[in-house]
Amino acid sequence: MLLNQFLMLGAVLFCIGVYGVIVRKNAVLVLMSIELILNSVNINLLAFSLRNGSPDGHTFALYVIAVAAAEVGVGLAMVLLMYRNRRSVGLDDLSEMKG
Amino acid sequence: MFSASTEAAEVILKSGWFLENAFIIPIIPAVAFFLIIFFGKKMPMKGSEFGILSMFAALAMSLGAAYQWIQRVNGVSEETYVKPIIRSWTWWQNDGVSLGIGQHIDGLSITILVVVAFISSLVQIYSTEYLHGDRRYTHFFASLTLFSAGMLNMVVAENMIQLILGWELMGLCSFMLIGHWWEEGANSRAALKAFFTTRTGDIGLLVGTSVLFFAANDWTQKTLGVSGFSIRGLSAWALSGDPSSAAITVGAVALFIACIGKSGQFPLHTWLPDAMAGPTPVSSLLHSSTMVVAGVFLVARLYPVFYEGMNIYGNSVNFIVLIGGVTIVIAAALAFVQTDIKKVLAYSTVSQLGYMMMGLGAGAWLPAVFHIFTHAFFKACLFLGAGSISHSASHHSFDMKKDMGGLRKFMPITFSTWIVSTLALCGVFPFSGFFSKDEIIDNVGYAGYNFFMIVGLFGAFLTAAYMTRATYLTFFGEPRGAAAGEHHEDEHDAHASHDDHGHDAHDSHAAHDAHDDHASHGPRESGLIITVPLILLATLALSSGFLNAPAFGEKWENLKKWAEPRAEVVSVTGIAKPAGAHGETRIAAEKADGHHASPCGTETPVGGVCYAPQLKHAPFKWWKAGMSVGIVFLGMILSWLLSVQLYTRKNKKLVGLTERNKVLGAGYSFLANKYYLDTLYEKIIVRSIAHPISRGAYWFNQNVLDGIVNGAGTSTRKTAGWVYRNVDQKLVDGAVNGAGTSAENAGGALQPVQSGKVNQYGALLFGAAAIGALVLVIINF
Numbered sequence A: 001m002l003l004n005q006f007l008m009l010g011a012v013l014f015c016i017g018v019y020g021v022i023v024r025k026n027a028v029l030v031l032m033s034i035e036l037i038l039n040s041v042n043i044n045l046l047a048f049s050l051r052n053g054s055p056d057g058h059t060f061a062l063y064v065i066a067v068a069a070a071e072v073g074v075g076l077a078m079v080l081l082m083y084r085n086r087r088s089v090g091l092d093d094l095s096e097m098k099g
Numbered sequence B: 001m002f003s004a005s006t007e008a009a010e011v012i013l014k015s016g017w018f019l020e021n022a023f024i025i026p027i028i029p030a031v032a033f034f035l036i037i038f039f040g041k042k043m044p045m046k047g048s049e050f051g052i053l054s055m056f057a058a059l060a061m062s063l064g065a066a067y068q069w070i071q072r073v074n075g076v077s078e079e080t081y082v083k084p085i086i087r088s089w090t091w092w093q094n095d096g097v098s099l100g101i102g103q104h105i106d107g108l109s110i111t112i113l114v115v116v117a118f119i120s121s122l123v124q125i126y127s128t129e130y131l132h133g134d135r136r137y138t139h140f141f142a143s144l145t146l147f148s149a150g151m152l153n154m155v156v157a158e159n160m161i162q163l164i165l166g167w168e169l170m171g172l173c174s175f176m177l178i179g180h181w182w183e184e185g186a187n188s189r190a191a192l193k194a195f196f197t198t199r200t201g202d203i204g205l206l207v208g209t210s211v212l213f214f215a216a217n218d219w220t221q222k223t224l225g226v227s228g229f230s231i232r233g234l235s236a237w238a239l240s241g242d243p244s245s246a247a248i249t250v251g252a253v254a255l256f257i258a259c260i261g262k263s264g265q266f267p268l269h270t271w272l273p274d275a276m277a278g279p280t281p282v283s284s285l286l287h288s289s290t291m292v293v294a295g296v297f298l299v300a301r302l303y304p305v306f307y308e309g310m311n312i313y314g315n316s317v318n319f320i321v322l323i324g325g326v327t328i329v330i331a332a333a334l335a336f337v338q339t340d341i342k343k344v345l346a347y348s349t350v351s352q353l354g355y356m357m358m359g360l361g362a363g364a365w366l367p368a369v370f371h372i373f374t375h376a377f378f379k380a381c382l383f384l385g386a387g388s389i390s391h392s393a394s395h396h397s398f399d400m401k402k403d404m405g406g407l408r409k410f411m412p413i414t415f416s417t418w419i420v421s422t423l424a425l426c427g428v429f430p431f432s433g434f435f436s437k438d439e440i441i442d443n444v445g446y447a448g449y450n451f452f453m454i455v456g457l458f459g460a461f462l463t464a465a466y467m468t469r470a471t472y473l474t475f476f477g478e479p480r481g482a483a484a485g486e487h488h489e490d491e492h493d494a495h496a497s498h499d500d501h502g503h504d505a506h507d508s509h510a511a512h513d514a515h516d517d518h519a520s521h522g523p524r525e526s527g528l529i530i531t532v533p534l535i536l537l538a539t540l541a542l543s544s545g546f547l548n549a550p551a552f553g554e555k556w557e558n559l560k561k562w563a564e565p566r567a568e569v570v571s572v573t574g575i576a577k578p579a580g581a582h583g584e585t586r587i588a589a590e591k592a593d594g595h596h597a598s599p600c601g602t603e604t605p606v607g608g609v610c611y612a613p614q615l616k617h618a619p620f621k622w623w624k625a626g627m628s629v630g631i632v633f634l635g636m637i638l639s640w641l642l643s644v645q646l647y648t649r650k651n652k653k654l655v656g657l658t659e660r661n662k663v664l665g666a667g668y669s670f671l672a673n674k675y676y677l678d679t680l681y682e683k684i685i686v687r688s689i690a691h692p693i694s695r696g697a698y699w700f701n702q703n704v705l706d707g708i709v710n711g712a713g714t715s716t717r718k719t720a721g722w723v724y725r726n727v728d729q730k731l732v733d734g735a736v737n738g739a740g741t742s743a744e745n746a747g748g749a750l751q752p753v754q755s756g757k758v759n760q761y762g763a764l765l766f767g768a769a770a771i772g773a774l775v776l777v778i779i780n781f
Helices: A003-023 A027-052 A056-086 B024-042 B048-074 B107-130 B137-156 B160-178 B185-223 B231-238 B245-262 B271-277 B280-288 B292-301 B303-309 B319-337 B341-361 B365-392 B412-426 B432-446 B450-475 B489-494 B509-519 B528-547 B558-563 B572-576 B622-648 B662-672 B674-753 B758-780
Strands: B009-013 B085-094 B097-105 B585-590
Touching: A003 A027, A003 B758, A027 A056, A027 B758, B024 B048, B024 B107, B024 B137, B048 B107, B048 B137, B048 B558, B097 B107, B097 B137, B097 B160, B107 B137, B107 B280, B107 B292, B107 B365, B107 B528, B107 B558, B137 B160, B137 B280, B137 B292, B160 B185, B160 B231, B160 B245, B160 B271, B160 B280, B160 B292, B185 B231, B185 B245, B185 B271, B231 B303, B245 B292, B245 B303, B245 B319, B271 B280, B271 B341, B280 B292, B280 B341, B280 B365, B292 B303, B292 B341, B292 B365, B319 B341, B319 B450, B341 B365, B341 B432, B341 B450, B365 B412, B365 B432, B365 B528, B365 B558, B412 B432, B412 B450, B412 B528, B412 B622, B432 B450, B432 B528, B432 B622, B450 B622
Parallel strands: none
Antiparallel strands: B009 B585, B085 B097
């Protein structure tokens, strides 16, 4: 069974995504990393769905894709506004929330 | 006597649309009631058109049903049991007990349906003129229509629960109608009195219905497949020999107490004369065809139950005859001391209801039902006549001594209809009252109650006398007071409780003034809207007696043929078929040998059930009729002579006799105070029951409840003070302050975490998620 390989692929993608979110300073790249995380989750869902022979996982993955599309839409709009106001997409500049 | 020859004759009975759908008749005015309530005020005739149209529709359907019923009866031989048209739907059911609602149409219901619909139609037309411009005109018509709906529903009722529904609907509507002008204290008191007095009797209705249900339900379910509420089931059960004498007697007595209350029998008749506080059309409807005949109708409807329970045709005097006989005399005697024309008529109604009850008690079922029928016409006519007088001649006064007299010249139509109806009420041949009342008296004697036959004749004498007195005071002699054209404001106020427009003075002054104007022109005849109903009713008062006139031989006994239930033994298989199946219904009738030898009511029926006891009919004798008419004329002449001496010649020996002679004076004040029954009820019974209770309740209130409340208040205040000092100030405030301080400290400690760096937040998030996942994994292992 290829389950292990699928899960390994998912785990690797997840780790890359988390690394990107934590390390990258560019907002667009952070968004892309989030997409990686979501897709790693999708791979896990599909893997288990195939193994259990039920279509639930497939359906759920489709939902995740739809939600991810919406999320990217909102996220990119925010990035665009940020660029318009500050002429930069660097996350280090966004430190007004410092307590 | 009864041979068990079970030759099952298959008889086909005719039916028709009106008979099968008679249950619609009460629904029409019920729907009209809601139309009037919701849309009445916006309509051109303020809602009265809905009421009148619905009553016309009900009348048309009743007449159609009557025609088809006559066809049905005429289609079969005299010995055949004519099956009533019964339809039933489940109203609600609960744990095996299901209640139906439907119709039970037989000769009795048809008779009463026609009367109720007819009188209601006329009264509604009359009211459009009589209450013209009234403040609550629309609501008056709404109540009037619902009132008729209640009575019609009671008449078609298939079971006791539906009957109670109609019965209570009438109780409610009579309360609303009697208290129509509730701004006057006396009117609302009269409405309350009517309501509470009939309610007192209604306890008997509920008790009786329950007793009969629990006694009969097993038998009716097993034998006929109907519940113990069904009127048909109860009738058959009563005659089946199944009921224990205790159960059926208790049930019948309890139901009869309800009839005493509703039909104004002694000793609960006191509400009826007070009910005159309502508008005259209401009195007319209430006293002729609805409300008060409800009690008589109930006895006639469940006649087998009363027959067995009261032991009618037995050797001893039964409860119904006794109450009926007492009521006839005491009410008639009271009518002599009244000065209010409507109260004379009210006591006359009470007395006539006594006749009906006495007839039912003595086994004279048919004459009693026939008396309901004829009485409705002439009593409605008399009341509407009294209304006509007050409307057009006496400036809204009903006082015969002060404001009437000599009116025959001014009001020829009202006068002639009044005379016809009075003769009918007194029972003069050939007016309708003769054929019904004389038959009752005759049959009471025939059944062996000789004493009560004399009571009946004495009652007829009294009736003739007090009606002659009322007629003399109203229409003969010299005009007095308002009838003579006098117009005095102080009088007006004195009669405000009967004043039709007095209450409109505030908001429709113009209409009021207009009435004052023509009242001061002196008496005159009423308009067509008032006189036409009078003429119609008088015509029927004259002619309706011929519907059942044994004086002219058997061919004239039509109501007996159509309405009297036939006492035949009917096999149960014929009944078990679904009732009300469309088209012809088949029954299997088993004939007893001989026409008058039915075992029903005397023996236990074999091989079937009975729905009605075999009744006896007194053969008509001209000499008996002549004797009673002679007594009536004697009463009239004596009363006339006395009235002339008293009221016109002012004979010094007679006027004021009650003040000079102590014995007569005592008798007069005994009557004038209505036998002190009101005093007994209000001062003694109500006070002796209500006052100790209220005093006890007051003591309990002052000492126990107030003590508890005060104690609770004081201790609450003390507790609250302690709580404030200790809990609120120290504990709660301490906790709040402590929470604030610790939150501040925690916030200071956590401040470095809020770096404002998005990546750091992300890292924290994932770190927390990783720790969470780790914990999950460890727990699941």
